[in-house]
Structure formats: structure tokens, C-alpha cells
Amino acid sequence: MNKNDSKYFKSAEKMHNALITLLNKKDFELITVKEICELAGVNRSTFYLHYDNSYDLLxxxxxxxxxxxxxxxxxxxxxxxxxxxxxxxxxxxxxxxxxxxxxxxxxxxxxxxxxxxxxxxxxxxxxxxxxxxxxxxxxxxxxxxxxxxxxxxxxxxxxxxxxxxxxxxxxxxxxxxxxxxxxxxxxxxxxxxxxx
The missing domain is CATH 1.10.357 (Tetracycline Repressor; domain 2)
Structure with missing residues (x-):
């Protein structure tokens, strides 16, 4: 696996963990892409490189x-x-x-x-x-x-x-x-x- 692949999967893992953390605090429908990105420490552009929306992340x-x-x-x-x-x-x-x-x-x-x-x-x-x-x-x-x-x-x-x-x-x-x-x-x- 090259470095770019590893970085891609690490970003995805961070977003998975951010979503799980947020789910323990609020309903899924109330979670925003902005919150996921902030908690995961990634840019919105990184989120949209991986997913079309938060449902895809789910x-x-x-x-x-x-x-x-x-x-x-x-x-x-x-x-x-x-x-x-x-x-x-x-x-x-x-x-x-x-x-x-x-x-x-x-x-x-x-x-x-x-x-x-x-x-x-x-x-x-x-x-x-x-x-x-x-x-x-x-x-x-x-x-x-x-x-x-x-x-x-x-x-x-x-x-x-x-x-x-x-x-x-x-x-x-x-x-x-x-x-x-x-x-x-x-x-x-x-x-x-x-x-x-």
C-alpha cells in the first residue's frame, strides 16, 4: 500500500471514530459534516473525497x-x-x-x-x-x-x-x-x- 492509500484510510478511520463519538452525544440526523470534520481533524474537502454525504459515512x-x-x-x-x-x-x-x-x-x-x-x-x-x-x-x-x-x-x-x-x-x-x-x-x- 502506498503512502497516499495509507493516508486515505487513516482519514476514513478518523471520520468513523468521530461519527461514533458524536452518535453517543446526539441523534444522527443532527450531526453535521462540519462537526465530523472538526472532531476528526480533517477538511471538508477530505470528507467529500471519501463520501457524498453523512449517510455514506454511516x-x-x-x-x-x-x-x-x-x-x-x-x-x-x-x-x-x-x-x-x-x-x-x-x-x-x-x-x-x-x-x-x-x-x-x-x-x-x-x-x-x-x-x-x-x-x-x-x-x-x-x-x-x-x-x-x-x-x-x-x-x-x-x-x-x-x-x-x-x-x-x-x-x-x-x-x-x-x-x-x-x-x-x-x-x-x-x-x-x-x-x-x-x-x-x-x-x-x-x-x-x-x-x-
Whole structure:
């Protein structure tokens, strides 16, 4: 990566951080490009080099936050699940071990997530989820005997269902405990398999 590319990405990162900081103080609709630039320490011309408007920055910030989270999640070993070494019970990933870090992440970034859900801006998240489903959940479903044709339907069911529960939790300002939300998700997605 050349110096100009590095400078470009550093400016974008500064603007992402500025937007997140401002979201913790005020509603998205009240945040101006001027405020973002001042807090990020960049010129308005730099902002418009990257984005057409603050909504474009919001979309990219959501994608960047998800990418950062999932890269850390993968680093903890969740990405490299060796199916041959795991029992069927260990492959049921709707457990506190896997859900708690995600719910903590959502709660820590609740303003950003609430805006994302309110504006139906799940594109960045869904792209990341799709990769995870392909790399992790697809092979698990295959092991449980789910056909390749059925897998996309089952994956979208899980994705939309979990997102719906989290959206409702956010709408209630995360008043319920994370343990309660995990319990609700587990009730909706029981750990039954074919033949049980």
C-alpha cells in the first residue's frame, strides 16, 4: 500500500471514530459534516473525497465496525472450527460462549446499531454474516445432513431471526440482560437435529 492509500484510510478511520463519538452525544440526523470534520481533524474537502454525504459515512462506519469485530472474533479461534474433532453438541454455536461477545459488542455500540436497524442498513453486517455462514455454519449443516439446496434458507432464517431479537432488544434500550437475550435466542433455535 502506498503512502497516499495509507493516508486515505487513516482519514476514513478518523471520520468513523468521530461519527461514533458524536452518535453517543446526539441523534444522527443532527450531526453535521462540519462537526465530523472538526472532531476528526480533517477538511471538508477530505470528507467529500471519501463520501457524498453523512449517510455514506454511516454505512461505511457500520461495515468497518463489523469487520473489526469479526476479525477479532475469528482471531479467538471461532473461524477455525475443526469439525472432525468436535462432537455434535460442540457444534451447536447458539451458546453463551459464542453469543455473549456479540451481545456485548452490540450493547457497547448500541447507538450505531440502533440507527443501523432503524434505517434497515444491514448490508455491511449481512455481508460479514454471509461469509461466516459459508465458512462455519455451512459445513456444520452439511455434517448434520442438511442439503446444499436447503442451507441458504436455513441460514437466512437464523440470520433474520437473531437480528430481529437483537433489534427488539435495542429498541428497548438493552434493558433486558444479555443472559435473558441468549435464553430467548436459544428457545427460538433449539438444539435438535434430524433423528432426535
Amino acid at each position: 454505512k461505511e462506519t457500520i461495515e468497518a465496525v463489523y469487520k473489526d469485530f469479526f476479525s477479532r472474533f475469528s482471531a479467538d479461534g471461532y473461524k477455525e472450527i475443526n469439525l472432525k474433532e468436535k462432537s455434535d453438541e460442540e457444534l451447536f454455536l447458539i451458546t453463551p460462549k459464542y453469543l455473549m461477545p456479540y451481545l456485548e459488542f452490540v450493547e457497547d455500540n448500541r447507538k450505531l446499531f440502533f440507527i443501523m436497524y432503524e434505517k434497515n442498513e444491514m448490508m455491511g453486517a449481512e455481508k460479514t454474516y454471509e461469509k461466516w455462514f459459508k465458512e462455519i455454519f455451512g459445513p456444520i449443516l452439511t455434517r448434520f445432513g442438511v442439503s446444499q439446496e436447503e442451507q441458504p434458507f436455513i441460514m437466512i432464517f437464523y440470520l433474520k431471526g437473531i437480528i430481529g431479537i437483537i433489534n427488539e432488544w435495542l429498541a428497548r434500550d438493552c434493558k433486558e440482560s444479555k443472559e435473558t437475550i441468549i435464553s430467548i435466542i436459544q428457545k427460538c433455535i433449539p438444539s435438535t437435529r434430524k433423528g432426535d
